Amino acid sequence: MQMSETAFVITVYVLLIWFVVGNLLLAGLSFRDWIKSTLKQPKSGTPQQHHQAKDL
């Protein structure tokens, strides 16, 4: 099936908006959360025995 010139142009603009807006939003949110998590005060405590997962 042939893609028309109009469909091509619309696809390019929709893709660019989806790519730039969607991913920059996600990049911003993930970077904000990473900064927050690194600025949080470390919890005090002693090293724990292994198989921590098994206590869940």
Add this chain to the structure above:
Amino acid sequence: MLNSWIGYAIMVAFGVIMVSVAILSTRNSKKNVDDFLSARESMTLPMAMGSLVVVWVWSSSLMGAAEGAYNFGVAGFYMYGASVLISALLLGWPIFKRVRKIAPTISTMPEFMKVRIGKQTHIVFTIVGILQSFFWAVLQMTAMGLVMNVLFGIPHATSVMLGALIVITYVTIGGLRASIGTDVVQFVMLLVLLAIIIPLCLWAAGGPHEIYQGLVNSSVDTATLLWTKDSITGWLLVSILSFINYAIVDQSVWQRIYASKKGTESKLVLGTTLAWLPIPAVAGLMGMVGLSQGLNVTPSEIFPAIVGELLGTWGAYAMAVIMIATILSTTDSCLNALSTLIVKDIYIPYIKKNAPTNAKQEMKVARFVVIISGLAIALFSLAQFSILYLNYAVGALTLAVTWPFVLSVFIKKLNKNAAYFGLVAGTISALFFAVIPGAGLMEPIVPLWVGYLISHAIAAAIPLIGTLIAPDHEFQFEKAFKQEAI
């Protein structure tokens, strides 16, 4: 050729930034091996999503998608992404939700199979998982050597060793937390640069109308057709059948699922898929720009070549940063996954026999495994294996584990022996029909996509037929995984 000293400076700058990010990312870590390898439930949804997007974006998502579009035209908008879309929606979404619910304490896919099917299958899954993570990392480091050599003239061995040193250092410092933290930073770098260079390249090429006219007049007669017989059999079907398991067989993905908060699996898989999909599509668009401009280069080099052609030297530097971020993010995830499989599926159950050990001692072992695995990856990458061969070999290796795993998640009465035989027969079939002909070592008996289809059918049919003939007793998932956790 760009200035090689700037190439070294970019790599050193990456090293300093990533090690600093790793140190910051581990400030709140729990200082035990489970947290080092699994960072269980410690990541927010956007962090896990951003990290998963860069794990899915590897050199092939950019270069391979652009190459396909350069060869086939507008089909490049969707043919690369279709495989991951199908894999994430049909397999990833339901499986991650179910496995996380019934087996909340596991860290790896082989651990699930050990409880569900048994020790024999666990060993096969562990070996496949280790080989997959190892060779995917080798693939990335080999690509690093190639990119730095082509762009800056830096010797292959020097780039590989420098790249390996950076990754080993930050993964040894912070394990999975460092891997996810650096992923977030690499994601931001990658996205910001791509968001600048892609629109600029389109503008420099005259805009979408000019690009379309270029495609109409290009050397590929079918460049404006959404599908042709060649593009379907030579690209779409091979891509779908070889990557149908992409979302579920990679240990790096499982680690990020378990590192996210419980109950967010659906949002994580759907959000990541939605964010990832336009990336290979815009990379494909760059391949179309190359085709419309009549650029005559090796198809696999079309993405960096068109950026260099349209944007000049600074565009080439931007491409170098994009490629390093893409390669390092996938390599660190593979190294972390590899270490997790070795520690959780070999060291703890078979060497330490599950005996409680001092947390500091276990952390030392985990870090030692990271260093040795990283050095082994670097040494293998020096051999400069064919990237294409490694791609086929790794894809086919994981093909056969897919269906025994999927069926074992959903069918309570699955015949365990049949699942094991499906795994073995599927692997042999994949080697015969896909790996060896794919690598060019023998003439293909059937087209590559048919070879993949036969191997999928064998790996799925044997467990299903075995279960229909002789079903096992109903497996009690919750009870079995609770017992394992005690």
